[in-house]
Amino acid sequence: MTSTLHPSAPAARASWIRPALVFLLIASGAIHLVMTPPHLAESTLMGIGFIVAAIAQLGLAGLIALRPARVLYLGVALASVTLVSLYCVNVAVGLPFAGSRAISEVETVEPEAGHLDDAADGHGGEAEGHADANEQEAEADSHGDFGIRIGSGEPVDPIGGANLAIELASIALAVPLLKRGRSQAP
Secondary structure: OHHHHOOHHHHHHHOOHHHHHHHHHHHHHHHHHHOHHHHHHHOHHHHHHHHHHHHHHHHHHHHHHHOOOHHHHHHHHHHHHHHHHHHHHHHHOOOOOOOOHHHHOOOOOOOOHHHHHHHHHOOOOOHHHHHHHHHHHHHHHOOOOOOEOOOOOOOEOHHHHHHHHHHHHHHHHHHHHHHHHHHHOO
């Protein structure tokens, strides 16, 4: 009796994977759509990237729901790995095209004639005040103080962390579907 149940067990386990993948893609696409306006305000290129990510994820979800194919699972894996990588770089050091002044703009402050002695002594005169103001502006441009700051880039907030988890789960579900499709090929 166990031998008759065994062949159907992998099929029963796999039957939930595709609907779960579709759900995760819809969730991540929706998050990207909702988060487009604040990122568009930060940087036009980031906003466009969020729109492209949302369209890709929602499109892949629709195609997988209607007509699953190995190439679509490969697309999910590649898109998700790309988005996870971009997010990790943005958290660690920031993206060069993001609105964060910490990355995209370096301001040099020349010491004024009266402050040459202060600059030579290492006190920096007014330059220290300008650097602190620039750091505060850079934080305000991104997500502010909200979230956990891991690196010098964007802090990890609950929405970003949830979307990262969703995209990692999408990879985890797409890869077995990709492998399963290969094993069933003639």
